Amino acid sequence: PLDINNVQGDILEGLGKKHELYYFFRIKAGQVSLFREHLGAFIPLVTTTVEAKKFHQTIKDGKKAAAEQGIPFPIIENSGVNISFSQKGLAALEITDSIGDDVFEKGMVADADGLGDDLSDWDADFKKEIHGVVIITANSLLVLEGQLERIKRIFHVGQRNATIEKVTQLSGQTRPGPEKGHEHFGFNDGLSQPAVQGVDAGVISEPGENPVRQGVILVGREGDDGVVIPGQPIQPVTRPSWALDGSFLAFRYLKQLVPEFDAFLEANALKVPRIRAPGDPTGAELLGARLVGRWKSGAPIDLTPLRDDPALAKREDFRFDTRNQERCPFAAHIRKTNPRSDLDAFGGTEIRRIIRRGIAFGPEVTPEEKRAKRSSNDQRLERGLLFTCYQSNLGNGFHFMQESWANTRTFPPTPAAVPAVPVPGIDPIIGVGNPRQMVGASPDDAAANQELNFSAKWVIPRGGEYFFSPSISALEHTFAA
Ligand code: N7H
Numbered sequence: 001p002l003d004i005n006n007v008q009g010d011i012l013e014g015l016g017k018k019h020e021l022y023y024f025f026r027i028k029a030g031q032v033s034l035f036r037e038h039l040g041a042f043i044p045l046v047t048t049t050v051e052a053k054k055f056h057q058t059i060k061d062g063k064k065a066a067a068e069q070g071i072p073f074p075i076i077e078n079s080g081v082n083i084s085f086s087q088k089g090l091a092a093l094e095i096t097d098s099i100g101d102d103v104f105e106k107g108m109v110a111d112a113d114g115l116g117d118d119l120s121d122w123d124a125d126f127k128k129e130i131h132g133v134v135i136i137t138a139n140s141l142l143v144l145e146g147q148l149e150r151i152k153r154i155f156h157v158g159q160r161n162a163t164i165e166k167v168t169q170l171s172g173q174t175r176p177g178p179e180k181g182h183e184h185f186g187f188n189d190g191l192s193q194p195a196v197q198g199v200d201a202g203v204i205s206e207p208g209e210n211p212v213r214q215g216v217i218l219v220g221r222e223g224d225d226g227v228v229i230p231g232q233p234i235q236p237v238t239r240p241s242w243a244l245d246g247s248f249l250a251f252r253y254l255k256q257l258v259p260e261f262d263a264f265l266e267a268n269a270l271k272v273p274r275i276r277a278p279g280d281p282t283g284a285e286l287l288g289a290r291l292v293g294r295w296k297s298g299a300p301i302d303l304t305p306l307r308d309d310p311a312l313a314k315r316e317d318f319r320f321d322t323r324n325q326e327r328c329p330f331a332a333h334i335r336k337t338n339p340r341s342d343l344d345a346f347g348g349t350e351i352r353r354i355i356r357r358g359i360a361f362g363p364e365v366t367p368e369e370k371r372a373k374r375s376s377n378d379q380r381l382e383r384g385l386l387f388t389c390y391q392s393n394l395g396n397g398f399h400f401m402q403e404s405w406a407n408t409r410t411f412p413p414t415p416a417a418v419p420a421v422p423v424p425g426i427d428p429i430i431g432v433g434n435p436r437q438m439v440g441a442s443p444d445d446a447a448a449n450q451e452l453n454f455s456a457k458w459v460i461p462r463g464g465e466y467f468f469s470p471s472i473s474a475l476e477h478t479f480a481a
Contacts, residue, residue, distance in 0.1 A: 075140065224392040265287050
């Protein structure tokens with residue numbers, strides 16, 4: 001049976017965080033055996049799933065007790081640490097047996113075409129060889145920096161016998177005040193996650209989504225059967241024994257052009273006669289909700305199509321009407337990336353589900369940018385999402401979702417029985433394609449099938465890499481040994 005003491009904490013639970021640092025490193029040539037020794041000293045710092053769960057429970061209990069006593073809840077200091085390796089990192093460590101994931105083995109630079117990335121937008125550091133990433137989280141920057149210094153000392157960074165060197169680092173932080181938990185376009189993020197059988201006890205209300213088998217997220221567990229391509233026999237995988245209970249991490253450094261996105265919504269504000277009452281959303285707000293599939297609060301438009309309702313923010317118990325996009329466009333970001341009932345007739349969605357652990361980076365939009373309706377060219381004002389997701393198979397999860405769903409105009413399949421529903425178009429948030437358009441932006445029938453053209457991209461991939469997050473025992477016996 002699965003022992004979640006053996007699984008790194010970011011995968012199944014998430015490291016509690018206000019601040020998060022991604023430290024991308026390279027193992028120094030000729031220092032492999034000393035690196036393994038240093039890694040051995042680092043392993044006790046790695047946060048397990050059990051530790052991450054305990055931390056979240058402490059906060060929950062503390063908040064409840066504070067509320068009962070009417071006292072403010074103190075900031076609890078805590079730091080989370082995880083480590084993952086790229087294919088190049090495995091090679092540097094002379095771990096040569098194939099892990100059985102083509103997408104991981106070729107790396108993200110080689111996959112850029114498939115994802116639709118323009119490599120000229122990529123930061124030069126992500127075109128360099130990256131062997132691994134250390135993820136550090138904390139509630140205070142001071143604690144995070146202290147933890148980083150401690151880790152650098154373990155690997156003797158900057159000293160003569162250093163075993164790693166930094167390639168680059170990226171820092172994220174939750175947005176301030178009421179925007180906490182929201183990404184830079186303003187939408188509540190990180191809401192819909194698959195529950196994992198035997199790990200997440202939560203009751204999923206009908207007609208919600210079934211928990212996924214452990215092997216959808218963890219390598220080597222039930223459900224980690226191989227690459228599933230529609231219409232083809234499953235391509236089975238063989239995993240080395242040390243890969244058990246690890247997970248593949250897809251990291252994406254995604255820049256967001258916030259004033260441009262807002263200006264697009266204003267310029268294309270929906271004219272819907274039904275939303276003229278006081279307190280109703282503006283046409284721009286309605287359009288934004290229809291591009292995403294949720295209102296800014298998180299409330300799914302499938303449950304509340306014409307106005308936001310924060311009381312419904314966390315709801316996941318909805319099923320799209322497979323014949324219809326009046327309540328939610330087929331191409332809406334959440335329908336593209338988790339079509340729910342749209343795939344009931346095509347084998348369901350289980351094998352495609354991913355666990356997301358992103359964090360916003362960069363400062364808030366400045367008044368000057370707001371006025372100009374343009375993002376500043378000043379690098380220091382760059383903002384976006386450090387997107388991270390976990391799955392047991394990149395060809396089923398992230399890679400497939402981006403290439404075959406978000407970027408594919410004909411997805412999700414619309415039933416032939418529905419007259420005059422043309423192909424859905426591409427995902428308006430993360431999709432890449434030509435033409436850059438979707439249909440069904442307006443909830444009004446007459447206009448529902450009109451195409452909406454997006455003049456430019458609002459999410460610009462600036463880099464990324466595929467990593468493998470090994471189990472604690474694999475770290476001890478295969479990576480550090
Ligand atoms: Fe997305 N956004 O703010 O518009 N995403 N996403 N995403 N995303 C989701 O349920 C967003 C990205 C998924 O089960 C919500 O958490 C932005 C990539 C999946 O219902 C919002 C960016 C990929 C889901 C956003 C971005 C995905 C999801 C709704 C980039 C994978 C769950 C809140 C800057 C290829 C779907 C929530 C479900 C939800 C936004 C990136 C995938 C608001 C801005 C690259 C699987």
